[in-house]
Amino acid sequence: MSDNVSLVIVSHSPEVARGAADMVRQMVGDEVKVAYCGGNPDGGLGTDVKKILAAIDEAWSPRGVAILVDLGGAETNSEIAIEMLPEDRRGNVALCNSPIVEGAIMAATEASGGASLAEVRATAEELSPR
Amino acid sequence: MPINPSVLKSMVAAAAERVVDHADELTALDQAIGDGDHGINMKRGCSEVLAQLDAIAAKPVGEALKAVGMALVMKVGGASGPLYGSLFIGMGKAFGDKPADMALLSDALAAGVDGVAARGKSTAREKTMLDVLIPVRDALKAGGPDLGARLREAAAQGAAATIPMRATKGRASYLGERSVGHLDPGARSSQLLVEALSPFLDAQT
Numbered sequence: 001m002s003d004n005v006s007l008v009i010v011s012h013s014p015e016v017a018r019g020a021a022d023m024v025r026q027m028v029g030d031e032v033k034v035a036y037c038g039g040n041p042d043g044g045l046g047t048d049v050k051k052i053l054a055a056i057d058e059a060w061s062p063r064g065v066a067i068l069v070d071l072g073g074a075e076t077n078s079e080i081a082i083e084m085l086p087e088d089r090r091g092n093v094a095l096c097n098s099p100i101v102e103g104a105i106m107a108a109t110e111a112s113g114g115a116s117l118a119e120v121r122a123t124a125e126e127l128s129p130r
Numbered sequence: 131m132p133i134n135p136s137v138l139k140s141m142v143a144a145a146a147e148r149v150v151d152h153a154d155e156l157t158a159l160d161q162a163i164g165d166g167d168h169g170i171n172m173k174r175g176c177s178e179v180l181a182q183l184d185a186i187a188a189k190p191v192g193e194a195l196k197a198v199g200m201a202l203v204m205k206v207g208g209a210s211g212p213l214y215g216s217l218f219i220g221m222g223k224a225f226g227d228k229p230a231d232m233a234l235l236s237d238a239l240a241a242g243v244d245g246v247a248a249r250g251k252s253t254a255r256e257k258t259m260l261d262v263l264i265p266v267r268d269a270l271k272a273g274g275p276d277l278g279a280r281l282r283e284a285a286a287q288g289a290a291a292t293i294p295m296r297a298t299k300g301r302a303s304y305l306g307e308r309s310v311g312h313l314d315p316g317a318r319s320s321q322l323l324v325e326a327l328s329p330f331l332d333a334q335t
Contacts, residue, residue: 045165073210076250077212
């Protein structure tokens with residue numbers, strides 16, 4: 001399964017992140033690794049750079065990691081997390097600008113067929129409003 | 131402008147304490163047009179800065195600013211963490227290990243503001259903290275007498291100017307026209323930092 005691009009789901013709410021990950025697993029199966037995180041460093045609604053870095057680590061695949069986010073802080077904190085990765089990993093992680101639940105399922109479906117990180121991201125982003 | 135470790139410690143403490151003291155006000159502003167967490171998030175980040183105060187103040191200015199930025203990035207938990215983190219980390223990088231003087235402070239603030247704009251993919255007049263930081267950067271660059279007071283004036287005008295603006299960035303942009311008539315919470319927190327830090331310039335100019 002490390003032959004496929006994997007996913008990280010980052011929501012302000014740990015429950016939303018876990019729920020989205022559950023939906024991916026049920027609908028797409030286990031061929032795509034999915035890690036998730038949510039909540040600020042105190043456990044309230046928000047996001048946490050440390051948890052995002054841990055989730056990227058957990059999901060790591062040499063094919064790449066696609067990150068799905070919900071709102072503002074999830075996006076900026078994920079950008080920071082990507083910049084904090086070791087240089088040889090940074091280029092292998094992509095933030096997808098798409099709705100979090102639908103984007104995660106579309107991205108995982110694409111990834112399960114062996115698509116590249118760029119293809120996975122493009123598929124997720126087809127869903128974003130223009 | 132000599133910034134010795136004790137002055138640095140006083141500056142960092144003053145800035146962080148001012149934000150902590152105004153957390154409820156920031157939250158109230160954010161409840162009007164954001165998601166209501168700006169005060170509590172900034173309080174969490176600034177409390178972390180205060181917890182690390184001795185270690186931060188023992189560093190050279192550039193490294194100290196980077197440490198402040200990193201504490202905010204790791205602890206704030208909302209978009210303001212990476213934004214203020216980019217401000218202080220950008221300033222710290224510009225300081226490097228050069229001796230601090232007014233010209234370098236001005237260049238460093240400009241670099242930090244560029245960092246915020248890049249991180250937020252934002253610019254002036256979008257009802258954000260940049261509407262305070264940009265005029266303060268310009269006032270610092272212009273220099274002149276009573277510099278601390280001028281910076282406070284620039285910050286106050288910049289913050290007030292966000293009230294009639296329609297937000298096009300961040301959560302407030304979802305409200306569209308309904309964001310008009312409210313002071314931007316990020317502009318206010320930036321103003322608080324200027325209010326806390328500018329008195330240290332009064333002693334220098």
